[in-house]
Amino acid sequence: MFGLIGKMRAQPGKRGDLIAILLDGTAAMPGCRAYIVAEDAEEDDAIWITEVWDSAESHAASLKLPAVQAAIAKGRPLIAGFDSQVKTRVIGGAGL
Amino acid sequence: MFGLIGKMRAQPGKRGDLIAILLDGTAAMPGCRAYIVAEDAEEDDAIWITEVWDSAESHAASLKLPAVQAAIAKGRPLIAGFDSQVKTRVIGGAGL
Numbered sequence: 001m002f003g004l005i006g007k008m009r010a011q012p013g014k015r016g017d018l019i020a021i022l023l024d025g026t027a028a029m030p031g032c033r034a035y036i037v038a039e040d041a042e043e044d045d046a047i048w049i050t051e052v053w054d055s056a057e058s059h060a061a062s063l064k065l066p067a068v069q070a071a072i073a074k075g076r077p078l079i080a081g082f083d084s085q086v087k088t089r090v091i092g093g094a095g096l
Numbered sequence: 097m098f099g100l101i102g103k104m105r106a107q108p109g110k111r112g113d114l115i116a117i118l119l120d121g122t123a124a125m126p127g128c129r130a131y132i133v134a135e136d137a138e139e140d141d142a143i144w145i146t147e148v149w150d151s152a153e154s155h156a157a158s159l160k161l162p163a164v165q166a167a168i169a170k171g172r173p174l175i176a177g178f179d180s181q182v183k184t185r186v187i188g189g190a191g192l
Contacts, residue, residue, distance in 0.1 A: 003134045005101060005144055020188050026190060034130065034191030036148060038099045038184035048101055048184050050146040052132060052191065088134035088144050091115050094122060095130030095148065095191070 001033060001096075002059055003088035004051040007040070009080040015045050018078040020080020022049070031058025033096055045080060052090045097129060097192075098155055100147040105134070105176040111141050114174040118145070121167025127154025129192055141176060148186045160170035 010018040019037050026035045035054040040046035053059040062068055090096075097109040106114040115133050122131045129148040136142035158164055186192075 003132070003144070005146065029190065032190050034132065034189070035148070036099070036130065036186060036189040036192060038101075038148075038186040041183040041185055046160050048099070048119040048182065049189075050101065050132070086144065089137055090132060090134040092119050093130070093132040093145075094125065095189050096132060 001090035002053045002056040003090040004049070004053075004059070004061070004085060005088065006049045006051075006085040007083040008047050009043075009045045010047060011078050011080045012045055015039060015047060018075050021045060021071050021075040021078070022047075025067045025074075026062075027067070029058075029062040029065060029068065031055060032062065035092075046083070052096060056062060057067040097186035098149045098152040099186040100149075100155070100181060101111070101184060102145045102147075102181040104143050105139075105141045105179060106143060106146070107176045108141060110174040111143060113133060114171050115143060117167050117171040117174070118143075121170075123163070125154075125158040125161060125164065127151060128131050128158065142179070144170045148192060153180075166192040 031054040
């Protein structure tokens with residue numbers, strides 16, 4: 001399985017709104033085993049997104065979904081930056 | 097929900113064995129919503145563990161479980177180091 005672990009920063013005070021947009025647009029994505037959105041517990045504006053997909057292709061295809069495109073467009077003004085993104089090979093674990 | 101995103105490094109050539117130990121010991125942990133183990137796609141010995149718990153207390157309690165303690169003891173010689181660990185407040189997402 002294909003995984004992504006990414007950290008982004010919201011504009012000051014906009015993390016809650018950005019997270020709501022992210023969750024709204026990513027509810028039903030074919031091949032998505034996990035798309036988990038979390039607040040960094042120590043950095044006020046930082047958001048972590050951890051994803052598991054059945055393949056890199058499923059992930060790539062998701063970026064063309066209308067709901068995802070709408071979320072990207074709606075969320076972009078609230079994004080201050082992308083700090084990191086790691087690609088992984090997901091081996092397994094509880095909750096998948 | 098309480099989340100953790102951690103990166104560790106296995107001893108050279110031991111990543112597969114370490115991941116097997118991690119997965120074996122973490123199959124049934126009360127309060128665990130996700131415990132996902134992945135290989136870093138670019139760093140040969142790096143392992144990412146992304147966790148979601150219903151509370152920090154559930155996570156703390158899990159460290160006392162016999163299966164987890166056994167996995168820690170068995171895995172420790174195969175660990176070369178812990179690179180990072182981030183605490184998060186998990187808001188939601190697909191696959192939880």
